[in-house]
Structures are given as C-alpha cells and as structure tokens.
Amino acid sequence: TRVSLNRFAQVFSPLDSSFDPASIGLVTGAKGGLPTIVVGGFESLGAPTNEPRGRVSQAYQIVDTLVWTRGRHTLKGGMDYRRPLVRSYNDQFARGRLSFNTLADLLAGVAAPSGTSIARGATRRDTYTNNVGLFVQDDWRITSRLTVNLGLRHEYSGPLSEKQQRISTFLPDAGLVQVGHGLDTLYARDWNNFAPRAGFAYDPRGNGRTV
Secondary structure (H helix, E strand, O other): OEEEEEEEEEOOOOOOOOOOOOHHHOOOOOOOOOOOEEEEEOOOEOOOOOOOEEEEEEEEEEEEEEEEEEEEEEEEEEEEEEEEEEEEOOOOOOOOEEEOHHHHHHHHOOOOHHHHHHOOOOOOOEEOOOEEEEEEEEEEEOOEEEEEEEEEEEEEOOEEEEEEOOOEEOOOOOOOOOOOOOOOOOOOOOOOOOOEEEEEEOOOOEEEEEE
C-alpha cells in the first residue's frame, strides 16, 4: 500500500495590503491596500485589480496491489484512489478601481463612472473530485512456451464538486442552476469506463531467447 500527498500553494498580495485607504481620506469601504487609481495620461497607482488572489492545490492518492500465484495462474488485483483539491480565490476589484479622465478631474475628485468600480462577495471556492481505478489481471501460463495475459480495468472520474456547493451549471430548460438546488451533481456520473486487455508471450523454441 502506498499513500501520497502533493501540495502546492501560491498567493499574490499587494505590497501595501496592510494599508487602510481611509487613513488618507479614500473611504471606499474596502481595505487591503490602496485602490487601483488610473489617471488619463499617467501611470496608474496601486496594485493590479486582480490582487489579492491565490490557490492551494493538493492531491491525495492511495494505491494498493495484491498478487496471488496458484498453479499456472498469477492473479493480480489493485486499486488507485485519487482526490485532487483546489482551494482558490480571486478578489478581482475587491480593493476598488478609481478612474479619472484627466489630472484636473483627480484633483477635483471627479471620477469617470465608466471606469470606476468596486466588487463585493466571497470568491473562495474549494473544488475537488473523487477518482477511482480498479483492475484485475490473470497471467496464465498455459505451457512452458505460451503465457496468456487477460485483464480488466475500470476507471471512475467523479464530477467536479465544491465543498459548500457553490458551483453552478447552465441547463437549457432551466437556465443557471446551482448544485444542491434541484441538481445533485454538476454533470452526470460516468460509470462505463471499462478497459479490457489481452496479450500473450510465446517462446517458439523454448530456450528463452526468442519471445
């Protein structure tokens, strides 16, 4: 039996994430750094609008294989369970964006409505899938010269899920539907992934030199 865990974490945050813009009179209701300030003809101030963002990707795996030899048969069986998870957030426009057509508009405090925005809401999602692979195989030594291999594998890849069911899909007859609200899974489970295998090894002279 083998058990493994892989984990990768990555976070992008503004360098001024501890700064409160209200301290200089920018009362937007948002914290976490200076809003992105865009003035026509000048370089923008503040971090990009897509920060903060980040993700933690990790995957669990359990693999086990059994081998049983009896007479001319060598039977093998095993399973492979995998559970990848992604915890991510992307707080686009969470700090806000203030746009001004000219420097005079900035000094006068007149923002351009079409380029000024602030976003609210929880963007974190904890997505995962459950995947299982099962197999059986028989290596049948019919004679000293001929061995036949027969096997069958089944793969199941579970539908993408979210810990709090904060995930939706579009149905032509119902529109946008959230999982858990008349919808059990994001898409139908597929149980039909069977893969048979067959092979043989033949030694025509019985000396192990030509197979």
